[in-house]
Amino acid sequence: MLKNVSLTQQGAHAGAPPGKRRKTWISRELHHFKNNRELFLLSLPGILYKLIFAYIPMIGLIIAFKNYRYDLGIFGSKWVGLDNFRYLFTTDTAWRITRNTVLYNTAYILVGTSAALLLAILMNEIKAKWSKFYQTALFLPHFLSWVLVGYVAYAFLNHSDGFINRTLESFGLEPVSWYQNAAPWPVILILAQLWKVVGFNTLIYFAGIIGINSEYYEAARIDGATKRQMAFKITIPLMAPIIIIMLILSIGNMFRGDFGLHYFIPNNSGFLYGSTDIIDTYVYRALREVGNVSMSAATGFYQSVVGLVLVLSANAIVRKINPDNSLW
Amino acid sequence: MARKFEFSKLFINLLFTVLSLIVILPFLLVIAVSLTDEKALTQNGYQFIPTSFSLDAYRYLLDAPDILLRAYGVTLTVTVIGSLTGLLLTAMTAYVISRQDYRYNRVTTFYVFFTMLFSGGLVPSYILITQYLHLKDSLWALILPILLSPFNIMVMKGFMSKIPHEIIESAKIDGAREFRIFFRIILPLSTPALATLGLLISFTYWNEWFNAMLYIDDPNKVPLQLLLVRTLNSIEFLTTNSEFTGQLGIDLASFPNSSARMAIAVLAGGPMVVIFPFFQRFFVKGLTVGSLKG
Numbered sequence: 001m002l003k004n005v006s007l008t009q010q011g012a013h014a015g016a017p018p019g020k021r022r023k024t025w026i027s028r029e030l031h032h033f034k035n036n037r038e039l040f041l042l043s044l045p046g047i048l049y050k051l052i053f054a055y056i057p058m059i060g061l062i063i064a065f066k067n068y069r070y071d072l073g074i075f076g077s078k079w080v081g082l083d084n085f086r087y088l089f090t091t092d093t094a095w096r097i098t099r100n101t102v103l104y105n106t107a108y109i110l111v112g113t114s115a116a117l118l119l120a121i122l123m124n125e126i127k128a129k130w131s132k133f134y135q136t137a138l139f140l141p142h143f144l145s146w147v148l149v150g151y152v153a154y155a156f157l158n159h160s161d162g163f164i165n166r167t168l169e170s171f172g173l174e175p176v177s178w179y180q181n182a183a184p185w186p187v188i189l190i191l192a193q194l195w196k197v198v199g200f201n202t203l204i205y206f207a208g209i210i211g212i213n214s215e216y217y218e219a220a221r222i223d224g225a226t227k228r229q230m231a232f233k234i235t236i237p238l239m240a241p242i243i244i245i246m247l248i249l250s251i252g253n254m255f256r257g258d259f260g261l262h263y264f265i266p267n268n269s270g271f272l273y274g275s276t277d278i279i280d281t282y283v284y285r286a287l288r289e290v291g292n293v294s295m296s297a298a299t300g301f302y303q304s305v306v307g308l309v310l311v312l313s314a315n316a317i318v319r320k321i322n323p324d325n326s327l328w
Numbered sequence: 329m330a331r332k333f334e335f336s337k338l339f340i341n342l343l344f345t346v347l348s349l350i351v352i353l354p355f356l357l358v359i360a361v362s363l364t365d366e367k368a369l370t371q372n373g374y375q376f377i378p379t380s381f382s383l384d385a386y387r388y389l390l391d392a393p394d395i396l397l398r399a400y401g402v403t404l405t406v407t408v409i410g411s412l413t414g415l416l417l418t419a420m421t422a423y424v425i426s427r428q429d430y431r432y433n434r435v436t437t438f439y440v441f442f443t444m445l446f447s448g449g450l451v452p453s454y455i456l457i458t459q460y461l462h463l464k465d466s467l468w469a470l471i472l473p474i475l476l477s478p479f480n481i482m483v484m485k486g487f488m489s490k491i492p493h494e495i496i497e498s499a500k501i502d503g504a505r506e507f508r509i510f511f512r513i514i515l516p517l518s519t520p521a522l523a524t525l526g527l528l529i530s531f532t533y534w535n536e537w538f539n540a541m542l543y544i545d546d547p548n549k550v551p552l553q554l555l556l557v558r559t560l561n562s563i564e565f566l567t568t569n570s571e572f573t574g575q576l577g578i579d580l581a582s583f584p585n586s587s588a589r590m591a592i593a594v595l596a597g598g599p600m601v602v603i604f605p606f607f608q609r610f611f612v613k614g615l616t617v618g619s620l621k622g
Binding site: 032033035036038039040041042043045046047049050052053054055056057058059060061063068070073074119122123125126130131133134136137138139140141143144145146147148150151152154155156158160161162163165166169195199227252259260264267268280283284287288293296297300301303304307308311312 | 336337340341343345347348352354370372373418420421423424425427431436440443445447449450451452459472476505507510535537538541542553556557561596597600601604
């Protein structure tokens with residue numbers, strides 16, 4: 001109230017000498033805003049976009065606490081408290097999809113990071129001309145959709161004509177019903193993931209290695225360091241910031257699985273849900289195939305909240321060890 | 329010493345050759361299957377070298393090209409509109425954040441970055457798009473949900489914050505306003521980053537299937553990737569539920585078979601595989617410049 005009064009006074013005495021009356025917070029802010037308004041306008045489309053497509057859906061999370069009905073809408077639907085969560089956590093489903101999501105992501109992070117780092121270090125050892133060729137080859141799957149990779153997997157795993165089964169048969173072995181046999185899927189999925197993303201991650205680390213000042217290596221060479229010493233004493237420590245940022249991001253995504261990988265490679269086969277189903281595929285099926293909107297929302301809510309907690313803790317831990325490496 | 333050195337190089341080259349083959353060979357299998365005669369496929373299974381070569385699958389698909397052409401049209405439209413709009417918005421937002429002297433720089437950064445950490449998830453977005461924005465069966469449902477990624481904004485910001493501030497200062501002294509500075513100076517200077525991100529964004533649009541699976545039912549608006557999803561699913565369904573097909577009176581022989589299925593995959597993925605090596609060098613540059621050293 002008071003602020004408003006002084007604001008109008010400010011306006012009335014526009015010609016008054018400055019400093020006579022202490023400027024209020026609002027008028028100061030308005031002044032600053034005027035100076036920054038063009039930059040603000042430039043960012044406005046982005047801000048509005050994020051508002052509509054990222055922030056408004058956050059309000060929609062209340063569906064998780066309601067019994068959602070399309071005809072009543074978000075705000076008209078009845079509150080049910082924690083019923084959706086209670087239902088989710090009393091079945092085996094919550095445990096199964098949580099376990100799968102976390103274990104798969106841990107495996108992807110460990111296998112993926114070490115493989116990519118190793119390949120990047122090795123790539124740095126060979127001639128540029130050849131490394132270009134290898135980069136191109138390894139990078140290729142990154143640009144194809146999981147649907148397409150699903151076709152590739154199908155060509156290998158298909159029961160009657162697939163390459164693997166025909167090869168097994170030619171050695172006199174029994175063919176395997178891949179899409180009905182849950183046991184080998186952790187291995188298949190980890191291999192498929194590695195196959196698709198290792199090239200991209202290698203390139204990120206490789207770009208980081210190229211950026212390392214070559215003087216470090218020359219000095220080490222003069223001191224008689226071996227290649228392995230250089231890798232462990234120079235490359236990896238200097239790459240630590242990149243590795244850690246990538247790790248924090250992947251830990252934050254620990255609760256967010258790769259939908260495409262887990263939907264198209266197992267071909268959405270019901271036999272495999274035990275070992276392939278992750279939170280994301282479950283949420284999708286609950287929404288689109290089962291039509292249980294509230295349950296799907298509750299699972300999504302659970303996923304978002306735990307994901308946020310994970311990334312905040314990961315960052316806090318890193319900041320404690322070395323503030324320079326943290327994300328913020 | 330020198331000899332040992334050579335040996336390790338040979339070993340590394342060998343390793344990478346093997347890895348490259350592991351990546352490339354599966355594609356060759358898909359191509360080989362699409363080029364094999366259907367009878368040979370059921371007899372010998374999928375093989376890398378076609379026992380009897382046949383273009384029937386492609387002839388079959390190109391005989392009635394409507395579906396495929398329409399899917400190409402949808403994907404192209406979505407890719408062009410999405411990439412151009414997305415790139416411009418990414419650059420605009422990133423530029424503003426990159427300006428250290430902008431008063432709301434930190435607030436905006438947090439506002440953008442937070443969406444990377446926390447999201448409403450699938451269901452609220454689905455309800456927003458279908459119930460409130462009424463975008464079901466609209467191409468906008470393919471474009472809008474992935475228009476602006478916080479990650480891309482951060483990469484672009486990393487690049488733009490390396491542009492010397494003096495350039496902006498001197499332009500201001502010459503009387504240029506912010507919009508002019510952005511469009512006439514910053515955008516041209518950011519060409520490498522724009523090229524890199526533009527490519528990344530257009531690849532994302534080209535490969536988009538998730539939103540298509542959610543929002544597109546209209547057969548006229550099916551993009552390439554959704555066509556692939558449907559082909560994979562429908563054949564699986566029809567071949568495993570033969571009594572159902574019998575009831576409907578569908579002749580299985582008239583449906584795309586193994587080779588035609590793989591041919592669709594080749595036709596959908598082909599352009600990417602052919603185009604991508606030409607642009608690959610930009611990525612190394614763009615990644616080095618953009619996200620890493622900032």
